[in-house]
Amino acid sequence: MTGKATILLVDDTRTNIEILAACLQHDYQLKVAMTGIRCLELAEKTPIPDLILLDVVMPDMDGYEVCRKLKESSVTKDIPVIFVTGKDSDEDEEYGLQLGAVDYITKPIRPAIVTARVGTQVILKQQSDALRSMALHDQLTSLFNRHFLIEAATNKISRLSRHGGKLSIMMIDIDHFKLVNDQFGHQSGDIVLQAVADVLADCNRKEDVVARFGGEEFVILLDHCSLDDTQDKAEQLRSKIEQLNPGKIHVTASFGIAELESENEGFEHLLARADAAVYSAKEKGRNCIVKANKDLESDVKGK
16 A cells, blocks of 8 residues: 555544544544544545544544444445543443444553554555455456456446436457467567556546456446447547557457446346447457447447
């Protein structure tokens, strides 16, 4: 992990905040909240905290309730929480840990204890983040992997069923990739894959999901994007890929695009339509874009 870890300090007493900040300010980036409500707000703002030091007794919302809400949110559920409190009974500590806290520090605040406990939890969080990233990303291209793509698509379709909107998909298949490996070797093939992946990652919005689907295939999920807009985007990407020359190897790709017809369609069928469109693009000479229709057949929209 690059840069300093971010720690959110939460306490309604300014003196306690100052003591904690004095312990940690040289090694960490700090955020400060003096109410539970403010804690919940800051916990979801970038940079997302790597750790929260949370007081229990606060006037508007106690720390136990704050912790419960943090663990209910998909954005904040993985942030480790250490309670820092004067409530020092075994029952209090047990209750805090049952709510999902990773540690429990009792007041009065002892700087050496705070520093040691925080350091341990920050290291564990960084290790956890690294493992989670490895599980969700393709190691060669650093794009999301197939597992994450399927999970993200399922969540997006579920959201559309509640709130409406558009979702389109773009499948990209590098043309004649087997010949690249056969003629230039697999190391050169990897260079081509990385070059194409960089184009796909650099030319998409933050809310889109760009994934390596497998081999030389890539998939992009485009939120709030109609089929016509997806076609325009695909043409931009097709042109950029055609201009690549990684390792002095000319590269082109075939595109299949489809728009979710309804939340009842499901991701597998949407993906199958895009895949059929890619197949059609290959048949029509490659290096073109094919727009899928509802029944897995395709209409060509080429260069």
